[in-house]
Amino acid sequence: MLNFNLIDQALKSPLARILSWPHSPESYLEFLAPNVGGRAIKARVKAVNQQTARAVSLVLEPNHRWNSHQAGQYVTLTVSINGRRHSRCFTVSHVEDGCPVVTIQSREGEGDSQITSVSRWANESVWVGDTVEISAGAGDFVLPAKRPEHFLFIAGGSGITPVRALTDELVAEGYTGQIDILYYVPAKVDAIFLRHLEAVTEALPNIRLHLVCTREKAEGTALRGHFSEFHLASIGADLAKSAAYVCGPAALIDAVESHWQQAGHANRLTMERFQAAARPVAVEGDAQPVLFSDSNITSTAPGMTLLEAAEGAGLNPSYGCRQGICRTCTCRKTSGQVRDIRTGEISDAGEEDIAICVSVPVTPVTLAL
Numbered sequence: 001m002l003n004f005n006l007i008d009q010a011l012k013s014p015l016a017r018i019l020s021w022p023h024s025p026e027s028y029l030e031f032l033a034p035n036v037g038g039r040a041i042k043a044r045v046k047a048v049n050q051q052t053a054r055a056v057s058l059v060l061e062p063n064h065r066w067n068s069h070q071a072g073q074y075v076t077l078t079v080s081i082n083g084r085r086h087s088r089c090f091t092v093s094h095v096e097d098g099c100p101v102v103t104i105q106s107r108e109g110e111g112d113s114q115i116t117s118v119s120r121w122a123n124e125s126v127w128v129g130d131t132v133e134i135s136a137g138a139g140d141f142v143l144p145a146k147r148p149e150h151f152l153f154i155a156g157g158s159g160i161t162p163v164r165a166l167t168d169e170l171v172a173e174g175y176t177g178q179i180d181i182l183y184y185v186p187a188k189v190d191a192i193f194l195r196h197l198e199a200v201t202e203a204l205p206n207i208r209l210h211l212v213c214t215r216e217k218a219e220g221t222a223l224r225g226h227f228s229e230f231h232l233a234s235i236g237a238d239l240a241k242s243a244a245y246v247c248g249p250a251a252l253i254d255a256v257e258s259h260w261q262q263a264g265h266a267n268r269l270t271m272e273r274f275q276a277a278a279r280p281v282a283v284e285g286d287a288q289p290v291l292f293s294d295s296n297i298t299s300t301a302p303g304m305t306l307l308e309a310a311e312g313a314g315l316n317p318s319y320g321c322r323q324g325i326c327r328t329c330t331c332r333k334t335s336g337q338v339r340d341i342r343t344g345e346i347s348d349a350g351e352e353d354i355a356i357c358v359s360v361p362v363t364p365v366t367l368a369l
């Protein structure tokens with residue numbers, strides 16, 4: 001078993017710096033042992049477990065730079081596909097033998113967009129022993145410090161991944177309040193972690209699973225169709241007393257959010273979006289030159305975000321969620337004004353760090369990229 005603290009101390013020693021000159025000690029270690037060395041959090045794919053026909057769990061064995069995470073948080077997973085780095089955010093769905101596990105569902109019918117590349121890689125090309133890069137855990141889809149008497153988790157499709165993480169955490173601490181899980185899937189075969197969830201609910205009477213199939217009639221499920229007030233009434237949900245969490249497709253989250261707002265309990269709802277909401281602000285007509293100053297490339301890409309413009313110009317900036325959440329794409333804007341496509345807000349003209357995946361130029365912009 002490697003002692004990572006000793007490795008860290010050795011790498012920081014003056015002798016290691018002298019011997020490795022002109023490179024860093026970490027760069028040699030990274031070359032010799034890619035999943036151990038380097039400054040990034042590297043992880044070896046320890047196991048690949050098929051969950052459904054379209055979803056796999058990757059058990060990741062991180063190096064010593066990994067410092068755990070909170071249940072419900074996501075990590076940005078970066079992989080090399082055909083020589084190009086791709087990043088995307090995935091929730092740590094559970095932990096196996098101390099190793100974080102990410103569960104990834106492939107996204108059929110969405111073409112070859114870059115946002116689907118990592119999902120495809122995980123479902124079609126990954127091998128045990130591959131090395132990936134992960135970020136520290138991030139995100140606010142976590143349990144409140146003071147536990148309420150009732151949790152209501154609403155999930156759609158792969159939105160079950162943080163719900164499993166939160167449920168496992170509550171089970172591990174011996175939570176005795178009520179937990180209801182309202183889980184929407186097209187068909188029963190699409191339900192990720194179904195056996196695990198059924199086993200938990202059989203063992204613990206305070207946890208109830210309500211599986212809802214939206215496209216087929218399934219044995220043993222009392223509800224069907226998309227989220228509705230009727231579903232909440234059927235499971236006896238009390239919005240005023242529950243801490244509610246929703247994660248899944250945008251349509252599900254929008255419907256749940258609107259219901260909680262109308263009921264006057266929006267403050268009791270925590271949301272996690274996996275898919276970008278539709279761009280609420282029109283971006284057509286924004287045809288401003290963008291100078292990528294580090295690369296000395298100028299691009300004019302009307303209607304595109306700065307991330308899309310950079311990619312269109314042949315650059316390869318890092319990105320994760322592509323929806324302004326993870327900050328992986330953050331770059332220094334040295335001049336010019338940009339509009340945030342989520343809010344319509346226009347920035348100052350001065351220097352600042354911006355998330356380029358949700359920024360479009362409204363004046364000529366210079367980006368340190």
Ligand code: FES
Nearest residue numbers: 320321322327357
């Ligand atoms: S890629 Fe996540 S914030 Fe831009």
